Amino acid sequence: MDIDLTGKRVLVTGGNSGLGAAIAKAFSAEGACVAINYLVNPEETDTLVKQFVTAGGKALGLMADISDAEAIEAMFEEIDEAWGGIDILVNNAGIDGHAALGWEAEPDAWGKVIDINLKGAFLCARAALKRMVPQKSGVVLNTSSVHEVIAWTGYSAYTASKAGVSMMSKSLAQEAAPHGVRVLCIAPGAIRTPINKAVWSDPETYKDLLTKIPLGRIGEAEDIARMAVVLASDVAGYITGTTVFVDGGMTDYPSFAHGG
Template sequence: MDRFKDKVALITGSSQGIGAACALRLAKEGANIILNGHKFDERGEKLISEIEAMGRKAKFITADISDVNAVIKLIKEAALTFGSLDILVNNAGLEIKSDFLKVTEKDYDTVMDTNLKGVFFGIQEFAKYCKRKKRNGVVVNMSSVHEEIIFPHFAAYCISKGGLKMLTRNLATELAPLNIRINNVAPGAIATPINQALLADKKQLQKVVRNIPMGRMGKVEDVAGVVAFLASDDAAYVTGSTYFVDGGLTYHYEEQ
C-alpha cells in the first residue's frame, strides 16, 4: 500500500524511538523521508539505509528544534531536498523532572522552547511554504496523554503539551482555508529510550501497567500507525483532533 507515493515527509526528532518508527512507517507506505536530530550518527545512518532499502529517498538534516531560526532553516531546507514538502511530523520533544518549587527558568525555557515554541514557528514556516506553493499540507504533532491528565513533577512538560492541544485546535480553523490539516497524537506509556529508567524499575513499571486497561506498555509501532493514518488521505476530513494511543490509560488514570 503506497498511501504516500511521491510525498515527502519531515519527521523531527527521528533518530530513535517514536520518530524513527514514524519515518520507517511512512517510508514503507511510499514517502521519501527527511530525518532530523541534534546530531547525525550511526542511528541516522542505519535509518537511511533501511529507508533506501525500501526504494525511498532519505536525508538527515541536523537542527535544534528549540532554536526558532534553526527550525525555519530546517523547513526551508527540507522543502528543497527532494523538491517538495507535504507532511510535517513534529515529534521532537523532551521532559525534565523537577518538583515545582525547584524548577529553574532554564529548565522551563528548555522544555517550552522545544515542545511548543519551536513547533509553533515550524508550523508557521510550513504553512507559509504551502500557501506560497499552493500545496495542500498535513501536520501531525506528537503530544502526550499529559495534554489531558496530570503528571506531578513535570509541570513544564504538561504545560507544553496542554499548549500544543490548544494550538492544534486553533490552527485547525485558521489553516483549513489553506487546505492544511493538523492533528495531535497523544501517546501514553510507550517503550522508548526516554522511558529506559521506568523500564528498568520493575516495581514502578508494574504500577504503570496496572493503570493501563490493556495491560501493557505501548510499542513505537502503535504510535506510528496512527501518525500514518492522520498523515494520509484516509483522514482527509480529520483536523483539530487529538488521537490517544494509550491502551485506555487516560480515562482510567489514577496517580500512584
Template sequence: MRLSGKKALVTGSSRGIGREIALRFAREGADVAVNYRGHAEEAEAVARAIEGVGRRAVILRADVSRTGDCERLVAEAWQALGSLDILVNNAGMEVQAPFEAVTEADFDRVIGTNLKGTFFVSQAVVRRWLKHERPGRIVNISSVHEELSFPGHAAYCAAKGGVRMLTRDLAVELGGRGIAVNAIAPGAIETDINRDVTADPKGRAQLLARIPLQRLGQPGDVAAIALFLASDEAAYVTGSTYFVDGGMTWFHQE
C-alpha cells in the same frame, strides 16, 4: 501504498517514536527528511533503512528550540526533497524536577523543544504551502499529559497543553487553505524517555496496573495513527487528538 509520492519531514526522527514514523512513512511510499539534534549515527541508520525500501532520505541536524534552526531545517528539507506534503512535529524532551526546583533554563529547554519548536517548524512549512497554494498535513506528537497531571513535570505538562490548543487553533485557521492539523497523544510507550520507569520491575508493574490493555505501547502503535492522519484516509479529519495509551487517560477505579 498510502503515501506514494509524498514527501515528509519528521522532527526528532533518529530514535523512538519519530524513527518508527519515518520508517513507516517510507514503507508506504514517502521520501523522508530525518531530523536529529544529537544522535547522528542513529539518524544515519534511519536514513539507510529508508533507502533500503527504495525511498529517498535526507539527514538534517537542527535544534527545534531555536527559531533559526526551525527555518533552516524546513528550507533544507524542502530543497532536498523538492517540496513537502507532510510535517510531523515529534521532537520532544522532559526534565524531571519538583515544581519549586525548576530553573528558567529547564523551563526554556522543555517549552522550547516541545511547544516553541512545534510552533515555528509548522510556521515555516505553512508559509511555503500558502506561497505555493499547496495543501498539507501536520501531525503533532503531544502526550497524555496534555490532559493528565504529571507531578514533577510541570513544564512538560504546560508544553503539551499548549500543543493541544495550537493543534486546534491551526486546524480552524488553516482548514480553508487545505491544511489539516491533528495530534497524537501517546501514553506509556517503550522508548528511551520512559526507560527509567519501564526498566524497574516495581515501577513497570505499577504503570501496567493503570493501563486497561495491560501492556506498554510500542512506537509502531503511534506510527500507525500518524500514517492514517498523513494519508488520504483522514481527508475529513482535522483539529483532533488521538490518544494512543491503552486506555490509561480515562482509567479510574474506585
C-alpha cells in the same frame, strides 16, 4: 483499505531514535520521501537514511535545533531544494525535562522544555504552513501526550508544553482548514522506548504502570507509528483540529473502574 503515501514529502523531527525513528520507518515503508531531523547521534540518522535508500526510497538527514528559528528555516530550505516542498510534518521532537516540584524548579530548565516542546513545534509548523497553505494541501501532525490532560507531579513544564501544543494545534487547524490543510495531534500514552527504560525494565515500576492502562499492556513505538501514518493519509482526510489519544485507555481514568 489501502494507504498510499508514495512520493509524499515528509519531515519527522527528532526522527533518528525512539518514536521518531519508528514513525520515519512507517512513512518510508508506505513510499514517502522522509527527511529525518536530528540534533545528536548523527550515526543513527545515517543508518536510517541508508536503510530507506537501500529499500528503494528517498531520505535525507537534517541536523537542526528546533528551538532556533533560523536553523528551522534553513532546514526547510534544504527540503525545498531537494524535493520542492513538503506535504507532511510530524512534530515529534521533545524532552521531559528534569523532575522538580514547581516551587523548586529552575526557571531556565523549565523554559528549555517549553522552548523545545512548544516553541519548537510552533516554529516547525509555521515553516511548514508557509509552504502548505499556498499549495492548498498538507498535514501537520503534532506529537502531544496523555499529559495534555493528565497532571504529572514534578513535570509542570512538560504538561504545560503538551497542553499548549494541543491548543496551538486547534488554532492553527482553524486558520489552515479553509486552505485545505489539516493540523492535529497524536497523543501517546506509556510507550516502550529507550528514554523510559528505567520504568518498564523494573518489575515493580512496570507493575504499577500497568495499573494505569486499562488494556493491560505498555504501548510499542509501532502503535504510534501506524496511527501517525493513518492520520497523515487521506484515510483521515476529514480529521483536523483535535487530538487522537493512543494510550491503551490511560485517559479513561482506570482508577475509577471500581467506583468512585
